[in-house]
Amino acid sequence: xxxxxxxxxxxxxxxxxxxxxxxxxxxxxxxxxxxxxxxxxxxxxxxxxxxxxxxxxxxxxxxxxxxxxxxxxxxxxxxxxxxxxxxxxxxxxxxxxxxxxxxxxxxxxxxxxxxxxxxxxxxxxxxxxxxxxxxxxxxxxxxxxxxxxxxxxxxxxxxxxxxxxxxxxxxxxxxxxxxxxxxxxxxxxxxxxxxxxxxxxxxxxxxxxxxxxxxxxxxxxxxxxxxxxxxxxxxxxxxxxxxxxxxxxxxxxxxxxxxxxxxxxxxxxxxxxxxxxxxxxxxxxxxxxxxxxxxxxxxxxxxxxxxxxxxxxxxxxxxxxxxxxxxxxxxxxxxxxxxxxxxxxxxxxxxxxxxxxxxxxxxxx
Amino acid sequence: xxxxxxxxxxxxxxxxxxxxxxxxxxxxxxxxxxxxxxxxxxxxxxxxxxxxxxxxxxxxxxxxxxxxxxxxxxxxxxxxxxxxxxxxxxxxxxxxxxxxxxxxxxxxxxxxxxxxxxxxxxxxxxxxxxxxxxxxxxxxxxxxxxxxxxxxxxxxxxxxxxxxxxxxxxxxxxxxxxxxxxxxxxxxxxxxxxxxxxxxxxxxxxxxxxxxxxxxxxxxxxxxxxxxxxxxxxxxxxxxxxxxxxxxxxxxxxxxxxxxxxxxxxxxxxxxxxxxxxxxxxxxxxxxxxxxxxxxxxxxxxxxxxxxxxxxxxxxxxxxxxxxxxxxxxxxxxxxxxxx
Numbered sequence: 001x002x003x004x005x006x007x008x009x010x011x012x013x014x015x016x017x018x019x020x021x022x023x024x025x026x027x028x029x030x031x032x033x034x035x036x037x038x039x040x041x042x043x044x045x046x047x048x049x050x051x052x053x054x055x056x057x058x059x060x061x062x063x064x065x066x067x068x069x070x071x072x073x074x075x076x077x078x079x080x081x082x083x084x085x086x087x088x089x090x091x092x093x094x095x096x097x098x099x100x101x102x103x104x105x106x107x108x109x110x111x112x113x114x115x116x117x118x119x120x121x122x123x124x125x126x127x128x129x130x131x132x133x134x135x136x137x138x139x140x141x142x143x144x145x146x147x148x149x150x151x152x153x154x155x156x157x158x159x160x161x162x163x164x165x166x167x168x169x170x171x172x173x174x175x176x177x178x179x180x181x182x183x184x185x186x187x188x189x190x191x192x193x194x195x196x197x198x199x200x201x202x203x204x205x206x207x208x209x210x211x212x213x214x215x216x217x218x219x220x221x222x223x224x225x226x227x228x229x230x231x232x233x234x235x236x237x238x239x240x241x242x243x244x245x246x247x248x249x250x251x252x253x254x255x256x257x258x259x260x261x262x263x264x265x266x267x268x269x270x271x272x273x274x275x276x277x278x279x280x281x282x283x284x285x286x287x288x289x290x291x292x293x294x295x296x297x298x299x300x301x302x303x304x305x306x307x308x309x310x311x312x313x314x315x316x317x318x319x320x321x322x323x324x325x326x327x328x329x330x331x332x333x334x335x336x337x338x339x340x341x342x343x344x345x346x347x348x349x350x351x352x353x354x355x356x357x358x359x360x361x362x363x364x365x
Numbered sequence: 366x367x368x369x370x371x372x373x374x375x376x377x378x379x380x381x382x383x384x385x386x387x388x389x390x391x392x393x394x395x396x397x398x399x400x401x402x403x404x405x406x407x408x409x410x411x412x413x414x415x416x417x418x419x420x421x422x423x424x425x426x427x428x429x430x431x432x433x434x435x436x437x438x439x440x441x442x443x444x445x446x447x448x449x450x451x452x453x454x455x456x457x458x459x460x461x462x463x464x465x466x467x468x469x470x471x472x473x474x475x476x477x478x479x480x481x482x483x484x485x486x487x488x489x490x491x492x493x494x495x496x497x498x499x500x501x502x503x504x505x506x507x508x509x510x511x512x513x514x515x516x517x518x519x520x521x522x523x524x525x526x527x528x529x530x531x532x533x534x535x536x537x538x539x540x541x542x543x544x545x546x547x548x549x550x551x552x553x554x555x556x557x558x559x560x561x562x563x564x565x566x567x568x569x570x571x572x573x574x575x576x577x578x579x580x581x582x583x584x585x586x587x588x589x590x591x592x593x594x595x596x597x598x599x600x601x602x603x604x605x606x607x608x609x610x611x612x613x614x615x616x617x618x619x620x621x622x623x624x625x626x627x628x629x630x631x632x633x634x635x636x637x638x639x640x641x642x643x644x645x646x647x648x649x650x651x652x653x654x655x656x657x658x659x660x661x662x663x664x665x666x667x668x669x670x671x672x673x674x675x676x677x678x679x680x681x682x683x684x685x686x687x688x689x690x691x692x693x694x695x696x697x698x699x700x701x702x703x704x705x
Contacts (some may be wrong), residue, residue: 077508114477115702173705188507
């Protein structure tokens with residue numbers, strides 16, 4: 001007799017959790033349609049759509065010609081008529097031809113119809129990283145979308161949350177842009193069975209501490225979390241927020257945290273300049289200036305395109321070392337502590353190259 | 366697949382419209398012209414005060430296209446339009462007051478003053494949406510058609526657009542998908558010969574725009590927009606073809622814009638139209654020529670025309686008065702309806 005082992009949590013990769021979230025939502029509501037280039041092919045968008053053709057009426061899986069603006073518009077049109085459209089693009093860059101439909105129609109139909117038309121649309125954009133993806137296959141474009149009123153923008157990272165965020169995004173009557181980093185896809189964590197939603201209601205506090213407030217978006221939440229855990233072993237406890245929802249941006253908890261710690265560090269998966277950290281630092285400074293005990297700091301991508309070569313990529317992405325360096329400077333940590341945490345981090349990385357995901361950062365979380 | 370690619374539609378022979386149909390279409394042609402020309406006359410405002418403070422793209426000269434097509438559409442068929450949406454809105458049966466109120470920026474406008482003249486809609490008659498970026502509403506119509514197809518509904522979506530829209534990639538993308546999925550969509554291309562000041566001959570090698578539809582295996586029809594009965598007959602054939610499950614049809618309607626691209630004025634003095642072109646089109650005006658046709662057929666009388674003119678003018682004058690009197694929306698509501 002098979003007895004499920006209820007004691008051991010079920011560990012899934014974030015990409016599998018996303019697939020479960022999409023599948024459960026599609027089972028729960030027959031209005032859900034899936035659009036993708038290769039919607040049911042052998043890859044099925046990095047496995048995130050695999051098996052959907054068996055789970056639901058395959059007519060609800062719509063093969064996209066390579067025509068992103070037109071197909072985004074068609075998915076929006078279907079959503080205006082009551083469908084719940086899910087578009088999955090293998091690279092975020094493929095959304096660029098579709099900015100016209102996303103910005104003019106998806107983001108504004110509710111407004112320009114005076115509240116009569118709704119656009120239940122989930123647009124999933126996968127951001128490449130590593131193995132030489134280069135300038136046009138690794139762009140984390142979240143702030144482009146986060147600049148547009150009417151869109152919601154999410155960056156799911158951790159498996160349980162990612163599954164619930166997918167279901168919540170599909171249930172949402174607004175257009176939701178989901179930015180999924182490929183390295184976040186590899187992160188593992190416990191994931192509940194069945195249908196559930198994780199509200200798209202703002203940042204999530206991952207770790208608590210009084211020394212400093214770290215706000216990380218997307219995959220950088222995993223980097224920040226691991227570094228924070230190593231620091232905690234050495235007596236330095238940080239507040240670590242996973243930003244999760246970039247628009248609407250709800251910073252009340254982060255501002256309260258910064259008031260308490262007096263120190264704010266942001267870590268972007270995208271660019272530092274005009275990154276999410278820019279807006280977060282601005283709002284925290286506006287509202288909690290007198291509580292700050294040190295200038296806020298921002299980490300993010302440098303101000304140039306993503307190079308392909310692993311020679312050029314060294315130091316390009318913020319990582320645990322960069323976060324450690326910033327935290328150490330802001331807290332004036334003793335050099336001995338910094339050295340020990342640095343050594344522990346180096347140990348965990350096991351000499352893996354800079355251009356492939358590291359098991360240390362895959363969890364389980 | 367092979368079968369789909371061979372779908373064809375024969376050129377349409379026209380017989381005179383039934384009297385009731387003819388009267389209905391004439392009343393609508395007359396109404397649209399009257400509305401557009403009164404907007405043009407009043408756009409400058411009284412004294413120093415302009416009351417219609419948004420861009421306007423008038424449809425005068427193009428009424429035959431809108432009326433001929435919309436006469437064969439049901440309220441449950443959805444129309445998607447462009448910046449030049451007044452005639453589409455009125456031909457589809459859109460209510461006057463919310464349109465005038467919208468152009469006047471009033472809270473009672475069809476979209477509460479959020480859109481202005483380029484965003485007209487009246488869902489009660491299937492005037493679903495107008496989007497002022499060229500080509501932008503075309504895929505929305507295909508999305509509606511996709512929904513009808515998936516849900517087994519008998520409705521069709523009609524995408525109205527101008528001759529410039531077929532230059533945009535999104536039209537081509539939508540046409541291909543519509544053909545692949547056999548969608549119930551009518552592409553209505555109103556060729557008014559100009560993209561603002563730039564003539565079609567500087568943008569396309571040939572004025573037969575249906576050749577682009579044919580490239581996707583979509584049957585194309587072409588109608589003289591100054592003859593509303595020809596437009597209607599072609600639209601009838603197209604809509605029947607679509608409703609029978611044969612997939613999309615492209616209908617080119619040749620027409621002409623009398624006034625400037627944007628605004629209430631004539632612009633013949635600028636010189637971008639060849640000498641005599643405007644006058645030649647006006648000689649075959651879709652409203653007055655149809656009036657003369659129906660008078661000659663004995664379907665209407667001079668007295669009917671006068672009575673229509675009086676009744677429609679009275680409705681319009683009171684509509685403008687009501688629009689002027691209506692309150693503006695409150696500034697504090699400008700941030701409403703960003704998120705559902």
